[in-house]
Amino acid sequence: MRYKAGLETREKILTATRRLIADAGLDGTTIKAICEQAGVLPGSFYNLFDSKEQAILSVVRAAIDAVDPDPEHKGPDSVADLIEAYIRFVTTERDLATVYVRIAVAGSGNNEEIRGRMLRHHEGRVSRFEAALARERPEMSPDEAARRAETLVISLNGITLHQIVDPDFDVALHARGLLADALTGA
Amino acid sequence: MRYKAGLETREKILTATRRLIADAGLDGTTIKAICEQAGVLPGSFYNLFDSKEQAILSVVRAAIDAVDPDPEHKGPDSVADLIEAYIRFVTTERDLATVYVRIAVAGSGNNEEIRGRMLRHHEGRVSRFEAALARERPEMSPDEAARRAETLVISLNGITLHQIVDPDFDVALHARGLLADALTGA
DNA sequence: CTCTAATTTGAGTCAACGCTCAAGATAAGG
């Protein structure tokens, strides 16, 4: 793949795949459905991807990366910053957020690469929350800060999970509630 | 189905289906796999169930009911009671807990019956937590208690979700942490 | 313009899926 047309087709396929995983689930994400949504034929798909799994993995990697934007920037974010960034992601990139949860649940049992990637990503996120928490609540014991940071990240995932079941769910309200709980507790 | 043999076969099939959804995911839950695991042939499966979906739905209904044991008992549980019951469920009935989350995520997009059942069940659970919270923290505003109760239920689901990705995750530690946060906050 | 590599086409392969069915085996009431 080197010509412009190929790159554009690749993007169309990835966009269609992302949309399908979010809307129809993994079962509904067939080659036929992807090709129809992308306006492309199967042969063209297989000119650019080795397998259906490869296309899905590309989308999944993008989704995982998008959950934690700017992971290199190790700057001193506050817990509130991190929560607001998450709210922004979940509300503006709902498809990617849905893909993230769908794959975490469906892929972790079968696919070791996905499971490992999810776990490493989780640890990274927890670390950032933990550091922010230690900065803002210096009197808190390190163990307590670590436990709270992990609970916070997991609870945020619970919020995203619930948004899949109830699309009208108020993500921001509950995410900010978690923030308050994490900062005010004993 | 009336003979004893039929009822036993039915149970074998449901057990195999539950195990498969938890271990292999919905994709891996094929008629062939169910029948092998149950030690039964396809014809026998279809003598007892109208379709694969019917068997899966039976397992799903059981999983949903099991998340909230004894829902009729409207007794005055404490928040701690409810959390401990949940910890017990997630740790002793891990297969059912995994089925619950897998179906919530995979089924809510496609299947309206499952989505509705999940939502109603969610509301029921939130109500019980809300009532317990109002009893233990009477000074809390009703809105605040409602918000906290819902956040608590959603966070517990996040814990179950995380257990699927990381089977060694300490469910009890984090669930009890949530309890403390919910009771002590402002 | 020319030539090659990249891309698109779409009919077609093969395996696996959910599911059926007629025939044989087994259970239980009378």
Next chain:
DNA sequence: CCTTATCTTGAGCGTTGACTCAAATTAGAG
């Protein structure tokens, strides 16, 4: 023991899935 309802067998049906490929088309460097 006989009869009838229930259960089991397993080959096989039609459909759909992922994927292939040779031929036609198009993009772009020289």
